[in-house]
Amino acid sequence: MIESAKYAVFGAGSWATAIVKMLCENLDEVGWYMRSVYTKEHILKEQHNPSYLSSVEFNTEQLKLSNDINEIAEWADVLFFVIPSAFMHSELEKLNVDIKDKIIVSAVKGIIPESGLLVGEHFHDIYNIPFENIAVIAGPCHAEEVALERLSYLTISCADPVKAQAIANRLSSSYINTKISDDIIGVEYAVMLKNIYAIAAGIAHGLGYGDNFQSVLMSNAIREMKRFIKKVHKMKRNINNSAYLGDLLVTGYSIFSRNRMFGNMIGKGYTVKSAMMEMNMIAEGYYATKSAYLINEKNNRKSRLPIIEAVYDILYLNKDPKKVFNKLTEKLD
Numbered sequence: 387m388i389e390s391a392k393y394a395v396f397g398a399g400s401w402a403t404a405i406v407k408m409l410c411e412n413l414d415e416v417g418w419y420m421r422s423v424y425t426k427e428h429i430l431k432e433q434h435n436p437s438y439l440s441s442v443e444f445n446t447e448q449l450k451l452s453n454d455i456n457e458i459a460e461w462a463d464v465l466f467f468v469i470p471s472a473f474m475h476s477e478l479e480k481l482n483v484d485i486k487d488k489i490i491v492s493a494v495k496g497i498i499p500e501s502g503l504l505v506g507e508h509f510h511d512i513y514n515i516p517f518e519n520i521a522v523i524a525g526p527c528h529a530e531e532v533a534l535e536r537l538s539y540l541t542i543s544c545a546d547p548v549k550a551q552a553i554a555n556r557l558s559s560s561y562i563n564t565k566i567s568d569d570i571i572g573v574e575y576a577v578m579l580k581n582i583y584a585i586a587a588g589i590a591h592g593l594g595y596g597d598n599f600q601s602v603l604m605s606n607a608i609r610e611m612k613r614f615i616k617k618v619h620k621m622k623r624n625i626n627n628s629a630y631l632g633d634l635l636v637t638g639y640s641i642f643s644r645n646r647m648f649g650n651m652i653g654k655g656y657t658v659k660s661a662m663m664e665m666n667m668i669a670e671g672y673y674a675t676k677s678a679y680l681i682n683e684k685n686n687r688k689s690r691l692p693i694i695e696a697v698y699d700i701l702y703l704n705k706d707p708k709k710v711f712n713k714l715t716e717k718l719d
Contacts, residue, residue: 388464388549391463392415392464393413393416393463394465394466395416395417395466396459396465396467398437398438400439402418402469403438403529403533404527405493406418407439408556408559410448410449411562412555412556412557413556416448416449417458417462418449419458421477422453426451426453429446429451439532441534442533455481456483459483459488462488463489464556465491467491467505468494470494470496470668471496471674474494475498489519491523492509492520492521495577495670495674496673497578497674504574504578505574517545521542521543521544521549521570524630525577525628525636526538526539526628527539527636528640529642532561532562535561539564539565539632540563541566541628542565542566543572543574543629544566544570547566550566565628567629569621571618572630575615576633577633579614579615580611580637580638581637581645581669581670581671581674582675582678582697583603583634584643584645584671585645585646586607586649587603588643588645589650589700589707590603593653602718603638603718608630610690610693611625612625614691644665645669645671647665647669648661649671651665652700672701675701678691679694679702692717692718696713696714
């Protein structure tokens with residue numbers, strides 16, 4: 387069943403576009419849902435996404451495009467959700483198709499604000515999807531490098547290794563190397579947390595800190611991530627694997643990182659609102675920061691998370707970035 391399954395992607399941003407490109411390497415037909423009628427019509431006419439990764443050309447005969455989320459959800463067996471977490475709830479509310487027997491793949495890098503749950507947990511609790519039918523994609527992998535067909539690595543996490551491997555096979559190509567994992571919750575938290583640390587790296591850069599401090603910041607970030615994930619989901623894992631450390635490093639250092647870019651603007655003096663208005667993409671780390679902070683509060687702040695707390699103070703309490711980072715430097719080692 388899984389080998390002959392039909393695949394579809396929900397979302398039209400850069401990462402959604404990259405995933406469609408990867409799937410098109412291995413499938414004769416890929417479903418693709420997007421809200422924008424203009425984007426759909428442009429792709430049909432010009433063979434590329436007008437707003438994201440416009441260098442990627444599609445054979446439109448391979449694409450089943452629709453502005454109707456229910457049409458694509460009913461058609462496909464494996465549903466890749468690549469919608470920003472802040473908009474997931476409103477999009478999912480449009481669903482009237484029963485998806486409990488579908489396989490859900492989350493490529494969303496955050497927590498759904500309305501439920502306070504990871505995407506996988508949200509689908510399990512709200513839509514009764516068994517955990518063995520839920521998978522998560524992690525990097526290190528930037529959409530822009532997929533577009534350029536530069537060698538990239540993906541980890542697909544699922545409680546069912548057969549499904550994980552089948553999904554991995556559909557994403558693999560000469561420029562995409564895949565592996566599987568059973569740490570679905572840990573990987574999904576890592577995907578969320580790395581965006582917060584990328585914002586911290588951007589703020590540091592915007593404030594004028596150099597490479598020496600950035601290396602210390604990332605070293606502390608991976609240890610902080612390990613403490614956080616161990617607290618919320620204790621199991622045996624190697625935090626130095628690419629799904630954790632590798633994804634953190636590329637998001638914290640890459641010029642393609644929207645979260646680092648967002649943080650850099652904050653460090654240079656932009657307000658949160660002005661930085662968001664200037665960016666053309668969603669910085670998932672902004673929403674993830676509040677979620678991570680509240681989860682730690684719920685756990686009675688037993689975990690020491692100075693970097694997350696510093697980013698929270700800047701983004702949500704409007705504290706001065708320079709003063710906050712001056713204090714943060716004293717807490718790092």
